[in-house]
Each structure stands twice: as structure tokens, then as C-alpha cells.
Amino acid sequence: MAEYSDLSVLIVDPNPGMRGSLHNMLTQASITKVEYAVSSGTAIRQLAKKPFDIILCEYDLGNGSGENNGQDGQQLLEDLRHHKLILPWTIFVMLTSEGVYSKVIGAAELTPTDYVLKPFTVDSLLQRLRKAVERRDVFLPIYDLIEGGSLRRAIADCKAGEGNNPRYAIDFARLRAELLVQLGELAEAELVYQVILMTRPIAWAHLGMARCQFGQRKYIEAQDTLQELLIHNSKYMAAYDLLARTHEALGQQESAKKILEDAVAISPHMVRRLRHLGEVAYETGDVSVAEKAFKQVVAKAKYSEFRDPEDHVKLVKTLVKKGDANQAGNVIRDMERSLRASANVDACRAIAAGLLQEMTGNVAGAAAELTTAVNAVGASRGLSTGLKLGLVQSCLNVKLDQQASDLMLNLMNDTDSGVSMDDAVEVFEKAGRHDLAAGMGEQIKLHVEELIAHAQEQRGHGDLRAAVDTLNAALRKAPANMSLLPAAASAILKQLDDLGWEMPLAEQCAFLLERMRKIDAAHPSLQALEAQYNHTQRKYGIATVA
Structure with a gap:
């Protein structure tokens, strides 16, 4: 692999002996541009500064100090994908000696380029890397077009690649379909997946077709596609996630919850799935399932560089609904101790504290906390629309009418919130505040006329x-x-x-x-x-x- 001497590699492993061993293996392939990260946090900070061609990541990361209480490799990969800290063509290889199948399947569903079970030889590792690099090089010209924003030309080159390079024809077709989806041309992308499935019953093609159907609001067709996929691939985890969303779209919340529970039983470590389960369980009134799910989310995300304080609010909201003031208070204190100060954290802490104060009957205390929350939301960035709508409802509960109205107007003026006049009026009407609904409607009417x-x-x-x-x-x-x-x-x-x-x-x-x-x-x-x-x-x- 002398021709690969220009490749850069990041080794993510807390064990100095393993880092040295991997470095020696790479040196045998003439790969000398090697850097280390001892934990998920250090890996994220390095990847935020510059990209690497290859990432070799240990599954059991601990926290970089020998203690097994940090993020694992799966959670790191989930963060890297979600926050786009690695390019789609980065080669990510998961290394693990873990024999627990649920963890292996959890890592596999996040689609690393490969995962290698220990112990492995230098030849076996280098063979895996050679195949991954060869494939990447074939697609690199198209990746460059995508990076430059030339999606139409990239699609055309994918189409040409299907005929010119039979070895990777299906991979070219897959990338073409994904680019069509990116452009919003879902019907055409669906046809590409259908053609792929005529040649081979590939799980990802079934999933891709279902995503296109879902995007076109063909929910029943998407359900049929996903159910067929799961009959033949019962461990294909992403299919469970999308199937749950199709049931939600059809108003079948209980079915969605059951599907997510089944998925978590198979692969219990995906944070976003656990969060989704908690949300659906809360909506259906299943407080025990919601509590368990949100507790796992908070625990698993504890060592992430991207901790979301909204998870704590969701857990507090669930505990308040359960009537457990003691635990809710503990969660709020954990927020204060463990989350770095920011407007987002300040808003979430105040919202959670307001919920707890309202539960205990301290209306004045709740109003004070919620006023603090409204002020912090004004300085925050990236808080969800759902959280803000919940804050509007909490303000209405303690007669903070002006704060509720102002916050709702800000939501409607935010083009990314998706909140319309009808949504706003519905919130106020459900709270029994026809007067505020009428006032809001009049303000919007005047604004629309302007x-x-x-x-x-x-x-x-x-x-x-x-x-x-x-x-x-x-x-x-x-x-x-x-x-x-x-x-x-x-x-x-x-x-x-x-x-x-x-x-x-x-x-x-x-x-x-x-x-x-x-x-x-x-x-x-x-x-x-x-x-x-x-x-x-x-x-x-x-x-x-x-």
C-alpha cells in the first residue's frame, strides 16, 4: 500500500498499547500521517479542526482516563454523522472485541465503512483498508462534484458510472438515488430504488424506496415496503425507525411505540431512537416507558460533546407527570452541575424548574422561573419549536399571558419554526383562552394585510x-x-x-x-x-x- 502514503489516519483508542500497535500496522502500509485521540471528546475536537481520510475507532472508549464511563464508538459515530463532522466519504472502521451482539448490531446500523473484531492481524486490517480506499478512489470525482454543489452533474456521472464500472454499478445507483432525494425529486429516486430491487433484494434499497414513499406521503405503501423488508431482515434497525414514523403519520401512536420498543430491545444503544421512544411514550400516556427511555438518553449522552439540555427537560416533564418531585429535582440539580453555562441551558433549567414549581403548587415560583426561561429563550440558538410551544403552555398555566403571546409571535415570525397562525390560535383555544386566541388572530391579520x-x-x-x-x-x-x-x-x-x-x-x-x-x-x-x-x-x- 505504498501508494497510500499520503492518507491521513486518526486512531481513536484510550489504550496506549493498542494505539502503538495500530500505528505499527499502518507504518507497514507506508501510512505515516497518523494522529491519536484518547476519547470521543478529543476525537471530536480534532475532527472539528481538520478532516482525516481514515478513522480507526475502538468501540469501548471510556473517557480517556482509564475509566469506562465515557462515550462508546457507536455514540461517537452517531454524533459525527449527525453534526456532519466527517465527510460522507470518510473511511470509518470500528474496532471491537465486544461479543455482545446487541452492541455489534448497534454499531453496524450506523453504517461504518467496516467493523473489525479483535484480535486481528496486520494483513487482515490492511486488506480491509485497501478495499475501502479503492472504493473511495472510484467515487472521489463524484464526491468532489457534490462538495462543489454540482449535484446535477454528479447525478449524470453516477448514471455513467453504472454502465462503465460494473463492479460498483449498484453503489453508483445508490448514490444517484440519494442525490435525487437531496434535490427533492422523490418519485424519480423511488424509480431508481425499484430498478435496483429488480436485480437484487438489497435491504438498503428497500429502505431507500420506503423513505421516498414516506416523503411523498404515501404512508401505506411505505409501511408495506418496510414490513416486507423486516420479514427478511429483522435486525435492519433503520427500518424500525421509519416504520414507527409512518404509524405516527397515520395517527397510530400506540403502534409506533410498540415498534420502537421492539427496536430498542434489539439495539439498545442508539440515543436518537431512545429519545423518539420517550417522546412517543409520553404522548400515549405511558409514563413508565417514557421515564426509562429519557433516563437512558440523559445517561448515554452524558459524555457527548453535544449534550442537549432539552433531554433533561423531557425527563423532568415526565417525572412531573408521574408526580415524582424528588427525582425531578435531582435531574434539575444534575443540569446545574454537569452542563456548561449557555443561554440554551439557562432556558432549559428554568423551564424544568418552572414545571416542578407548578407541580408543587408554588405558582409565584413557577412564574418567576418561566419569566427567566422566556428571557433566556430570546438569547438562545437552536432550541426546538416543541420546547418553545411547551413554554407557551406553561406560561398560560400560570397566567403569564403577555409572555405567552410574545413568545408565540416570535415563533410565527421565525420562518424555520413551522408555526402558523392556525397553530397559534389552536394552542390558545386548547388552553381555554379564547380572548388571547382572538387577539393573536387580530395581530396576525393586521400583519398579513401589511x-x-x-x-x-x-x-x-x-x-x-x-x-x-x-x-x-x-x-x-x-x-x-x-x-x-x-x-x-x-x-x-x-x-x-x-x-x-x-x-x-x-x-x-x-x-x-x-x-x-x-x-x-x-x-x-x-x-x-x-x-x-x-x-x-x-x-x-x-x-x-x-
Whole structure:
């Protein structure tokens, strides 16, 4: 492997003897650019600074000081993938002497390039690395295109690679499908997976097809695909996760919980699955399952560089629902001791403390903590919409009406939150606060009218694209507003007519017209807008359905 002398390797292992042994093995392959990490934390810090071609990672990492209480290799890989600290083409090899099958399957489901059981010889390790490097080199030109944002060209090169390189034809097809998914072309990606499955019944192709079906809201078809996959591959863990989400999408929460429990029984170490189980169990009222799941999440994430303080809030919320003030207090104290100070941590601690104070009947104490939480949320970054909506509800419970209203308005003004006027009104109505719901609706109505007027002004100045963008921002706040829908459809049609036909924009316009029809089929603008849509189609030679 002399030709591999330029490869860089990161060895992640707390054992100095094993690090030295691996270094010697790599030296025999003329690989000399080798660095060490003694724990998951040091590995993450090194990978944040620069990439490596190969990562050799021990499964049982401990915490780098000889104690077996840190992250394991699986949790490290989960963090690296989720936070995109390693490139998709980084070669990640898991090294383990672990004989417990649940741990091995847990590592395998995170798709490392390979995993090697100890003891192994230098020849066996180098043979694995040689195959991995050879495969990576074949795909490196396409990876470069992806890195440069040239996804269309990458897709074309994948298509060519399927014919020109039969050895990796299926791998090229898989990458092509994944790129199509990245572009949102799910129906076309689904066809690629179907073609793959006509040649070989590959588990990942079944999963890919199910993901495409799910993305197109074909939930029953996705369920059928996943159930067939699990009949033949009962340990294919990612299929359980997606199957649970299809049941959730269909309103079948109990079934989703059962599926996640089955998955956790097979592979008990995936933090995100445990978190999902806790959330679904809480929603179904199964406090005992939720408590167990969230406790495991908090424990397993304890040594992660990316600890999420929201996990502690979820555990406290569960314990409060259970009526266990003592344990809830312990979790809050653990947050204070073990999490680094930040606006996110301050917000989560205050939310958790407010829940506990409310549970014990200390309304004044709860109000004080929740006021602190609202202020901290304003300075935070990345807290979930669900957490903030929960904070709105808590504020309503202790009569912090102004804080609840302000927080809800901020959520609706945040384009990434996904919270619409209808969502906001529903939260207030469920809390029995029709007065706040009406007030919120009036504020949004005025804001929408301002946006419509601003878009009309932009349109009058000939800035059609800006007008459409303004109205789309308004639609995110009030997707069913019957003043906004015709204004947005009209603006899109004007852009299509003057600047040319764009299929995604035309599809959005058709969707808006269909929404108008469902809400008010007799709306005075609907017929004229539909006629204008058909006229524009004919203008550009787009076939219409009779």
C-alpha cells in the first residue's frame, strides 16, 4: 500500500498499547500521517479542526482516563454523522472485541465503512483498508462534484458510472438515488430504488424506496415496503425507525411505540431512537416507558460533546407527570452541575424548574422561573419549536399571558419554526383562552394585510420575484387566509406569465388554487385565477388535463 502514503489516519483508542500497535500496522502500509485521540471528546475536537481520510475507532472508549464511563464508538459515530463532522466519504472502521451482539448490531446500523473484531492481524486490517480506499478512489470525482454543489452533474456521472464500472454499478445507483432525494425529486429516486430491487433484494434499497414513499406521503405503501423488508431482515434497525414514523403519520401512536420498543430491545444503544421512544411514550400516556427511555438518553449522552439540555427537560416533564418531585429535582440539580453555562441551558433549567414549581403548587415560583426561561429563550440558538410551544403552555398555566403571546409571535415570525397562525390560535383555544386566541388572530391579520400591501407595492415596481417571496413569507404565518391565498396565486401567475414557466412555482400555484377551492369553492376570485392559470399554461405550450 505504498501508494497510500499520503492518507491521513486518526486512531481513536484510550489504550496506549493498542494505539502503538495500530500505528505499527499502518507504518507497514507506508501510512505515516497518523494522529491519536484518547476519547470521543478529543476525537471530536480534532475532527472539528481538520478532516482525516481514515478513522480507526475502538468501540469501548471510556473517557480517556482509564475509566469506562465515557462515550462508546457507536455514540461517537452517531454524533459525527449527525453534526456532519466527517465527510460522507470518510473511511470509518470500528474496532471491537465486544461479543455482545446487541452492541455489534448497534454499531453496524450506523453504517461504518467496516467493523473489525479483535484480535486481528496486520494483513487482515490492511486488506480491509485497501478495499475501502479503492472504493473511495472510484467515487472521489463524484464526491468532489457534490462538495462543489454540482449535484446535477454528479447525478449524470453516477448514471455513467453504472454502465462503465460494473463492479460498483449498484453503489453508483445508490448514490444517484440519494442525490435525487437531496434535490427533492422523490418519485424519480423511488424509480431508481425499484430498478435496483429488480436485480437484487438489497435491504438498503428497500429502505431507500420506503423513505421516498414516506416523503411523498404515501404512508401505506411505505409501511408495506418496510414490513416486507423486516420479514427478511429483522435486525435492519433503520427500518424500525421509519416504520414507527409512518404509524405516527397515520395517527397510530400506540403502534409506533410498540415498534420502537421492539427496536430498542434489539439495539439498545442508539440515543436518537431512545429519545423518539420517550417522546412517543409520553404522548400515549405511558409514563413508565417514557421515564426509562429519557433516563437512558440523559445517561448515554452524558459524555457527548453535544449534550442537549432539552433531554433533561423531557425527563423532568415526565417525572412531573408521574408526580415524582424528588427525582425531578435531582435531574434539575444534575443540569446545574454537569452542563456548561449557555443561554440554551439557562432556558432549559428554568423551564424544568418552572414545571416542578407548578407541580408543587408554588405558582409565584413557577412564574418567576418561566419569566427567566422566556428571557433566556430570546438569547438562545437552536432550541426546538416543541420546547418553545411547551413554554407557551406553561406560561398560560400560570397566567403569564403577555409572555405567552410574545413568545408565540416570535415563533410565527421565525420562518424555520413551522408555526402558523392556525397553530397559534389552536394552542390558545386548547388552553381555554379564547380572548388571547382572538387577539393573536387580530395581530396576525393586521400583519398579513401589511405584507399583502408591501407585495402589491413590489409588484407595482416590477419586482415580481420579491412580491412572491413576501407573500410566501405571509403564507407561512397564515396558510389558510382567504385574503392572502388569492393575492399569492395572482402574484405567482403574474411572474409565470411575464418571466417564464417554472414548474415548481406552477405547482405551488395549483396547490394554492386547490386550497382556495377546498376552503371556499364560491370565492369570487377563484374562477378568474383558474382561467388565468390555464391561459398561462397554453401560452407556454404546457399540456392541460381536460
